[in-house]
Amino acid sequence: MAEARIPLPDPDSMTPEQRAVYDTVVSGPRGAVIGPLRAALHSPELADRWQRLGEILRYRLTLPKRLGELAILVTARRWNAELEWVVHAEAALAAGLAPAVVEAILDGRPPRFSDPDEAEVYVFVRELQLSGRVGDPAYEAVRSRWGERGVVELTALTGYYTMVAMTLNAHRIPLPDGLAAAIHPDGEPLVPSLSGIPGVPA
Known part of the structure; x- marks a missing residue:
């Protein structure tokens, strides 16, 4: 290791x-x-x-754990943060996020969501990770469902786990014993298309 x-x-x-x-x-x-x-x-x-x-x-968080873990996975995969991904992929599945959604994010494919609240969080976090900003449709979708507290917490969660990812990558913090690698931490940051996700223009 x-x-x-x-x-x-x-x-x-x-x-x-x-x-x-x-x-x-x-x-x-x-x-x-x-x-x-x-x-x-x-x-x-x-x-x-x-x-x-x-x-x-x-x-x-105000948001359900499933949605918080989704936001963390999007962030981890954006920055290829190996340890962040491995720990939170397991946590996301335990919280009820569909395995197909986790697999799609890992593969760099836009996931197919059955729950609109998951799609809204995904779009919000992806936009924030791509440009440092969130468009009005994505912002209002999260705020209308979770209120001002929810949209503030989701933004903070995304920023916090970006800091986590950069710390892991900069210092090359290894995986704990017994955990298998899933992504390569030295690869290019992942920037998949948002096309096909509800609320995002094709």
């Missing part, structure tokens, strides 16, 4: 500040320190703020 570009703090050699953050994460809903927090622990104050924000965005 490839090694990270920087040392990843081990619990036995952490400073007291690092260990305090580590213990908080392990005792919370994540249950383990993996991914970008392993790098962020080099800056304990940053890691602490990071994990608090991440806990809100992953576990306390």
